Amino acid sequence: xxxxxxxxxxxxxxxxxTSFIYSDINNTDSLIKELTKAFPELTSIKYSVAVNQQLxxxxxxxxxxxxxxxxxxxxxx
Amino acid sequence: xxxxxxYQRYQRQISLREIGEAGQQKLSLAKVLVIGAGGLGxxxxxxxxxxxxxxxxxVDYDIVDISNLHRQIxxxxxxxxxxxxxxAANKVKTLNPEIEVQTFIMKLDNxxxxxxxxxxxxxxxxxxxxxxxxxxxxxxxxLKKPLxxxxxxxxxxxxxxxxxxxxxxxxxxxxxxxFPEPPDPDSVLSCNKAGVLGVVPGIIGMLxxxxxxxxxxxxxxxxCNQIVNYNMLSNEFYKFNISPTEESINLIPKSETEFLxxxxxxxxxxxNANDEIAAEExxxxxxxxxIRIIDVREKNELPLVNEFSHSQIPFSSIExxxxxxxxxxxxxxxxxxxxxxxxTVKFLRAEISGCKAFSLSxxxxxxxxxxxxxxx
Numbered sequence: 001x002x003x004x005x006x007x008x009x010x011x012x013x014x015x016x017x018t019s020f021i022y023s024d025i026n027n028t029d030s031l032i033k034e035l036t037k038a039f040p041e042l043t044s045i046k047y048s049v050a051v052n053q054q055l056x057x058x059x060x061x062x063x064x065x066x067x068x069x070x071x072x073x074x075x076x077x
Numbered sequence: 078x079x080x081x082x083x084y085q086r087y088q089r090q091i092s093l094r095e096i097g098e099a100g101q102q103k104l105s106l107a108k109v110l111v112i113g114a115g116g117l118g119x120x121x122x123x124x125x126x127x128x129x130x131x132x133x134x135x136v137d138y139d140i141v142d143i144s145n146l147h148r149q150i151x152x153x154x155x156x157x158x159x160x161x162x163x164x165a166a167n168k169v170k171t172l173n174p175e176i177e178v179q180t181f182i183m184k185l186d187n188x189x190x191x192x193x194x195x196x197x198x199x200x201x202x203x204x205x206x207x208x209x210x211x212x213x214x215x216x217x218x219x220l221k222k223p224l225x226x227x228x229x230x231x232x233x234x235x236x237x238x239x240x241x242x243x244x245x246x247x248x249x250x251x252x253x254x255x256f257p258e259p260p261d262p263d264s265v266l267s268c269n270k271a272g273v274l275g276v277v278p279g280i281i282g283m284l285x286x287x288x289x290x291x292x293x294x295x296x297x298x299x300x301c302n303q304i305v306n307y308n309m310l311s312n313e314f315y316k317f318n319i320s321p322t323e324e325s326i327n328l329i330p331k332s333e334t335e336f337l338x339x340x341x342x343x344x345x346x347x348x349n350a351n352d353e354i355a356a357e358e359x360x361x362x363x364x365x366x367x368i369r370i371i372d373v374r375e376k377n378e379l380p381l382v383n384e385f386s387h388s389q390i391p392f393s394s395i396e397x398x399x400x401x402x403x404x405x406x407x408x409x410x411x412x413x414x415x416x417x418x419x420x421t422v423k424f425l426r427a428e429i430s431g432c433k434a435f436s437l438s439x440x441x442x443x444x445x446x447x448x449x450x451x452x453x
């Protein structure tokens with residue numbers, strides 16, 4: 001099972017890439033846990049999570065080939 | 078301008094099936110408020126004026142600086158030191174003398190926002206800080222005004238439409254459904270520090286103007302309940318669908334009265350930075366709801382507190398609360414004078430990463446004094 005992760009803004013600075021794949025992750029909570037382990041700096045910023053382009057606010061089941069996007073807020077204008 | 082002049086000026090736009098004469102008429106009657114006449118606001122104002130939006134409002138308290146000129150394309154070297162709103166108004170009036178332009182040379186705050194926004198049909202957010210963004214969002218939710226949101230950083234930008242009912246579901250989302258609470262000010266990258274390519278706010282500002290024009294003219298396809306992230310380095314668009322949430326309804330002030338009391342600068346800039354809050358700030362948090370208050374005095378300590386709900390966990394057994402605390406909770410801890418609560422907050426912040434715990438400065442005695450429940 002493969003989950004494709006997309007990053008934006010400051011999240012890309014932390015992960016070092018705009019997209020990458022994680023295997024064998026069943027839900028968004030475990031994914032965030034794994035990502036935080038790999039990139040501890042993620043705990044210091046706020047971001048929203050979308051599964052297949054839909055924003056999610058609670059733990060969400062992930063299926064093979066799902067796309068999870070991590071979007072931080074921007075304030076510049 | 079007579080009918081034939083109007084037709085000539087807007088002919089290319091009226092020819093569009095989606096706009097037509099009816100759409101042009103709607104544009105000429107529309108009132109759009111652009112908040113922030115900077116990188117986003119400048120191109121948005123130009124295109125809204127050019128498209129024939131009948132009334133434009135411009136809110137900006139800033140003056141033109143040389144460092145603005147690489148992206149704020151309404152201004153020239155001669156304008157340095159002059160108020161942006163005034164210069165922007167003059168420029169768009171030259172472009173289209175038929176429209177009315179109102180200027181508000183002031184900082185938008187919770188005291189003036191309702192009055193200003195109420196006079197317009199639609200708001201375009203071109204500000205550059207979170208305090209303004211949350212303030213504008215909440216005011217637009219309360220006043221039921223569609224909000225066209227835009228924000229940029231470096232080579233990336235976001236654009237979206239809030240407070241506009243989706244044609245299919247009839248529901249509308251807002252900025253707090255996307256980002257319920259502002260980020261820790263320490264973690265925020267501003268364009269001042271991180272930089273921005275001048276053309277990026279140009280493109281995002283134009284996308285905002287496009288959405289505003291479509292909403293007014295009644296074009297069906299609008300970025301309603303969605304935002305698009307545009308990466309101009311990789312030339313990739315990515316769309317996010319946003320659903321309205323219970324959480325955002327709870328976070329937004331319930332009425333104009335609550336809005337007038339909500340301190341947006343404090344909410345966005347001091348939230349996690351300081352460990353202490355003043356008695357007045359506790360009142361703001363209580364009126365907003367969504368906080369957990371803990372009394373860490375030992376049992377039977379006086380004065381009793383029955384003015385607001387709280388739980389009692391004595392400082393001597395503070396370790397027992399850790400398991401019940403979620404890092405997303407906002408917690409205010411108080412004791413008699415603020416000393417034990419400060420230690421508790423230090424302990425909680427060390428044990429729980431991202432913990433938003435604050436100590437009530439001066440303790441419950443300071444709060445009671447503020448409310449004249451006890452005297453000096």
